[in-house]
Amino acid sequence: MGPSRKKDWISIICFVLDWRLLVMRLRALGLALVVLTPIAGCQSAADDDARLMREDVRLVVDAVTTQDVVPPRATFAGLLRQQQLTPELADSVVEAMRTVFDPRRLQASQTYWVTHTIDGLFREFRYQINADELLRVVLRTEGDATHGTAPRFDAEVVRLPKEYQRAAVSAQITPQTNSLIRAFTAHGENQILPLELAKIFSGEVDFNSELQQGDRFDVLFDRAVRNGEFVGYGDIVAAVLETGGRRLTAYRFADDEGNVGFYDEEGRSLRRAFLKTPLPFDPRITSGFSYNRFHPVHGIRRPHLGVDYGAPTGTRVLAVASGVVTFAAWSGEAGRLVKVKHAGGYETMYLHLSGFGQGIKPGVRIDQGQVLGYVGMTGSATGPHLDYRVTKNGTYLNPVTAFKGMPAGEPIVGERMAEFQRLRNEARDQMAAQLVTPVTTTASAD
Numbered sequence: 001m002g003p004s005r006k007k008d009w010i011s012i013i014c015f016v017l018d019w020r021l022l023v024m025r026l027r028a029l030g031l032a033l034v035v036l037t038p039i040a041g042c043q044s045a046a047d048d049d050a051r052l053m054r055e056d057v058r059l060v061v062d063a064v065t066t067q068d069v070v071p072p073r074a075t076f077a078g079l080l081r082q083q084q085l086t087p088e089l090a091d092s093v094v095e096a097m098r099t100v101f102d103p104r105r106l107q108a109s110q111t112y113w114v115t116h117t118i119d120g121l122f123r124e125f126r127y128q129i130n131a132d133e134l135l136r137v138v139l140r141t142e143g144d145a146t147h148g149t150a151p152r153f154d155a156e157v158v159r160l161p162k163e164y165q166r167a168a169v170s171a172q173i174t175p176q177t178n179s180l181i182r183a184f185t186a187h188g189e190n191q192i193l194p195l196e197l198a199k200i201f202s203g204e205v206d207f208n209s210e211l212q213q214g215d216r217f218d219v220l221f222d223r224a225v226r227n228g229e230f231v232g233y234g235d236i237v238a239a240v241l242e243t244g245g246r247r248l249t250a251y252r253f254a255d256d257e258g259n260v261g262f263y264d265e266e267g268r269s270l271r272r273a274f275l276k277t278p279l280p281f282d283p284r285i286t287s288g289f290s291y292n293r294f295h296p297v298h299g300i301r302r303p304h305l306g307v308d309y310g311a312p313t314g315t316r317v318l319a320v321a322s323g324v325v326t327f328a329a330w331s332g333e334a335g336r337l338v339k340v341k342h343a344g345g346y347e348t349m350y351l352h353l354s355g356f357g358q359g360i361k362p363g364v365r366i367d368q369g370q371v372l373g374y375v376g377m378t379g380s381a382t383g384p385h386l387d388y389r390v391t392k393n394g395t396y397l398n399p400v401t402a403f404k405g406m407p408a409g410e411p412i413v414g415e416r417m418a419e420f421q422r423l424r425n426e427a428r429d430q431m432a433a434q435l436v437t438p439v440t441t442t443a444s445a446d
Helices: 003-029 042-054 076-082 087-097 180-185 192-200 414-434
Strands: 063-069 111-117 122-128 133-141 152-159 163-172 216-226 229-243 246-254 260-263 284-287 290-294 301-304 307-310 316-318 323-330 336-341 346-356 371-375 385-392 395-397
Touching: 076 087, 076 111, 087 122, 087 133, 087 152, 163 180, 163 414, 180 192, 180 216, 192 216, 192 229, 216 414, 229 414, 246 414, 323 346, 336 371
Parallel strands: none
Antiparallel strands: 063 111, 111 122, 122 133, 133 152, 163 216, 216 229, 229 246, 246 260, 284 307, 290 301, 307 385, 316 371, 323 336, 336 346, 346 371, 346 385, 385 395
């Protein structure tokens, strides 16, 4: 082979190696454009090639994910259109999710993600339903308008794995933490924990009026974590409440049919026929039961045969006992009103509601704790509040004291008592071991 032919072959080989190097650089850097510079010879190309082979491989980014938070009064279709989806494609994604999730359940402040390819094509939508569930809609095949085919999606609700850690906390009502929520949030806990605690003792304590400075709460519970981060609460296992000179205890226990309840130290159920209050505990009493109250709207004195709880509009109003709805409609100065008839000649009334609970209408049987409506200021009212009233055989009673004499709940049956005592003692020991200041235990002859 002559010198010129040999030189030509060397040039061809160098050209091929140079393009190989160029391709590797493009893949490694994820670039669409590069500036080409002369390459002195095949040796420099080989050296660069070997250096690139020794470096970590950086994959080309072929998709981009945008994370955002749902704003107030948003819709799924609106969120997707804001992320550059066409109205038709956004509507198709929403229709796909309907098979596994109701789009009307979209909540403000929840996180969502939209994934596109680098050339702008939609690939995936994710929405954080709650701490345990994620809605996921993935594009599987793109539609073709010319052939009349629509895009196809896979939609699913994904359960997110988590683990539980047993924990305990002690909180106290002080001048600085003058409510149950503040007492617990001061220790870094979420307000969900005191809300659940209030439900447990709702038949024993009116958390709107009976808490005092120095009241103390000890709680043993399961904390849910995912990847080391708090994501919610599991079960409350045991709790102790010291209030007004009383010491109340609660231990979680399931009966023979698997129904979970809370029982005191001696195995008596904490469930009562009537709750002390129809509202969560944070509202305050703004006007009490009176036969000679000065009316703030009419400017005259007249009876106020209920108790007013000041609370934000939309606060849930709960049935204090099971019964039958006898009235659910507008009623003049009372605004939207619900009446419920209970056993024993009792009737409860809930006035000035902003709206009714789902399915609440005359003739419907409801359970204790069911949502009857929401706090408002309909009718004759100067601000959002609930006017709550109680009658027995037609006579009005003071709601704050109407159910104080209710008997204790049903006890655990004899053959299950030994198991309850064992679980109670285990929970009591765990709580004492985890709290900085152990709870006082009550000795019992068992």
